[in-house]
Amino acid sequence: MSGVGRPIPRNSNEYLWVASVIRSVEKLSGTPSRWNGELHEELRANAVGSALDGGGMTVSVDNVLKPVAQAYTAGRPLTETELLELRDAVLTVVHEAYHLTHEFGDENTPGGAPAYSPDALVLEEGLTETWAHRNVDAVIQDIGLAQVQPELTGVVSFDSYPAYTAATDEVVRGAAEISGLSPSQVRTALEQADRTQRWAAVADVVIDERLADVMPPEHRDTVKTQLVQAMRPQLGDVVAVQKSELQSDVGKAIAGHQSAQRAVTALSTTTAGIENHYRDWYRQQAVQQAQQQQPTAATGPGQQREDVDHLRKFLGDQSLRPVRSEQSADGSRPPDNLRQLRPSRTHGQSME
Amino acid sequence: MNDQPVDYETVEAELQRLLDDLHGATPVAVQAETDRLRALAEQIQDERGRERALFRASQLPRLLAGPATPTGEQFRQAQELFAQAVDDDRPADVRIPQIERIIEQIGVLAGEAPVREAGAIRRLTSPLLRLLDHLRTASS
Secondary structure, eight states: OOOEEEEOOTTSHHHHHHHHHHHHHHHHHTSOOOOOSOEEEEOOTTOOEEEOTTSOEEEOIIIIIHHHHHHHHSOSOOOHHHHHHHHHHHHHHHHHHHHTTSOOOOTTSTTOOOTTSHHHHHHHHHHHHHHHHHHHHHHHHHTTHHHHOGGGGGSOOBOSOHHHHHHHHHHHHHHHHHHSSOHHHHHHHHHHSOGGGHHHHHHHHHIIIIITTTSOGGGHHHHHHHHHHHHHHHHHHHHHHHHOSSSOHHHHHHHHHHHHHHHHHHHHHHHHHHHHHHHHHHHHHHHHHHHHOOOOSSSOHHHHHHHHHHHHTTTTTOOOOOOOOOSOTTOOSOOSSOOOOSOOOOOOOOOO | OOSSOOOHHHHHHHHHHHHHHTTTOOHHHHHHHHHHHHHHHHTOSSHHHHHHHHHHHHTHHHHHHOOBOOOSHHHHHHHHHHHHHHSOOSOHHHHHHHHHHHHHHHHHHHHHSOHHHHHHHHTTHHHHHHHHHHHHHHHO
């Protein structure tokens, strides 16, 4: 069955309230919403509602709209239970509205991942749940609900996706460490990416900060794909762990943490391997050039030093020592294919 | 900080930055940053913006600690069901009725759970509704 029920009238208080939350999320996130203005009742009694890929939204009358209406019409402070239900209702709409601030994107571009693959879902729900909890009180203030029910902002919220938020945090901090950016800069990059491009965004920050000075620009897509392939299967394991009926909660938490750490380790080792690969190539070029450049009338010692200095920028502070060659037979051009650094596992399975 | 006038957005942006960059910081460091944020908020001319910003600044320690984690048996079971629904590579016509059943089961678990965890359980159904919509669209 489809759970999409009748449209909620656009001039109703319920519609206007949901619209105000969506606009507040748009303002706080700084990202335009994809909401198309369609708001329908969610018919499944046990569901709360959802932002749909087409840009519409469903909300449950019993689980969302009634607690919200009561906040404004009760004419008294809500009870503890009523406040819990109200906060869950607001969290639901804030969380779903945040999903709508992201375009779907194209999963077929380099580094793209199917939006409904388990690993992409970990990142999507992890980022969105964290954003919702960090900002729900700002929304409550912004729409004036805090003035109606001042106790609401003090109510404790519960994380619906603790394994996914923890794994996402791990990826954010790991990518920050590898790239040299701050964690907040990495999270911003992920939050600004389309849903199918979250992984590509992780790869991009690492490429920009670690590899851009040694990697020919035309290699970016290949490198990005390789970095994403290294990370995805590991984070997909976070979901697989959660499926188990045998493992304890503690065991699952540890296993989920380890899966996220493996994703970061895979990113780190793959990045280092690629970086070494390019630096080796430039080092080899520098050695060859140094050997060939005996002082002549055309290129004296000054010119030679300038050339070597130019090549040094690709080598960081390392000396121009000879290294083994792994590149093309004549060593005259940058490698156009990258060595496989890890056994290649299959991607996180698509849910198609 | 530059010479730009401080407004609510300035404080909010700084708060968001700190929520990631203060991970693992000592309580003393968190308190120092909270005090700094509050001092920044005090500079806001607009009264409503200042009040909102002061409130947000005071939230820094709580937001850094993050939301509570549900610990009930119903939440544990709901998490398993959710993972089974999303980590499944069978065809859409097999998955759709399975996901429908799981949404029902999660709803029942939410009804049996302590009221403070019921919402977190029920909200697990939202991605499943989206997934159903996606599978139906993809298979039609």
